[in-house]
Amino acid sequence: MTNKPNIIVSACLLGHNCKYNGGNNYCSKLEKLKEQYNFIEICPEVEGGLPIPRVPSEIINGLVINKEGMDVTKNYNEGAKLALEKALKNNCRKAILKAKSPSCGCGKIYDGTFSKTLIDGDGITTRLFKEHNIEVLTEEEI
Numbered sequence: 001m002t003n004k005p006n007i008i009v010s011a012c013l014l015g016h017n018c019k020y021n022g023g024n025n026y027c028s029k030l031e032k033l034k035e036q037y038n039f040i041e042i043c044p045e046v047e048g049g050l051p052i053p054r055v056p057s058e059i060i061n062g063l064v065i066n067k068e069g070m071d072v073t074k075n076y077n078e079g080a081k082l083a084l085e086k087a088l089k090n091n092c093r094k095a096i097l098k099a100k101s102p103s104c105g106c107g108k109i110y111d112g113t114f115s116k117t118l119i120d121g122d123g124i125t126t127r128l129f130k131e132h133n134i135e136v137l138t139e140e141e142i
Contacts, residue, residue, distance in 0.1 A: 007037040008087045008095035008129075010104050011046075013139050022053040025098055025134025027139040033096075040090045044103040044125040051113055059102050060063040060112030064124065067114050073124075076103055080125040087134055099138035106136045 012019045015026040030039075046052060055066040057076075064076040080103065081136030087095065105123040112118065126136045 005094075006039050006040050006090045006092045007033070008042055008083070008090075008092045008097070008134070009039045010096065010098040010101075010139075011041040011043040012098055014039065014041060016041070016043065018046050018052055020045070020052075020054050020056045025139070027142070028097065029139065034142070040086060040092055041085040042086060042125075044076065044079030044083045046079070047082045048075035048077070050075050050079075054076065056114065057102050058110045058112045058114060058138060059121065059123070064102050065112065076124040078092045079103060080128045083084060083125050084128050084134075087129065088132070092134060094135045094137070095126075096137050096139060096142065097123070097126060097129075104138075106138050114129045 012025040013027040015024050017024050055068050057064050057066040057072055063071055064073045066072050101123050103125045105125045106126045108118045109117040109121040129136050
């Protein structure tokens, strides 16, 4: 039996109730990948100290601001740092992260107006992963 490579996966995509509203974003397409990869689960927002549920946040001018106007950038940066440490420790070269999230979004994120308007950009964790040559895909690209 050969060793499967490790891959970082957003915990919400695996059915964990860690989404901002207390729910999850279960993605059945990931089931097929379990045969090829060992999943290393992350939720940078929770690991960065934010509660479940939590006030939704979006990136505005490089800062992560929640819908009540509170700056939660520090939590997002801390969660991203912990996620990167986990990825490096587990030799992960790829990640499947939640699309459009201020942590995990890749290529498109919400514009900071809480109007569901998308702009080009990456979430905080995705940016850090890319800086360390970890390939990031979203569940929409599987």
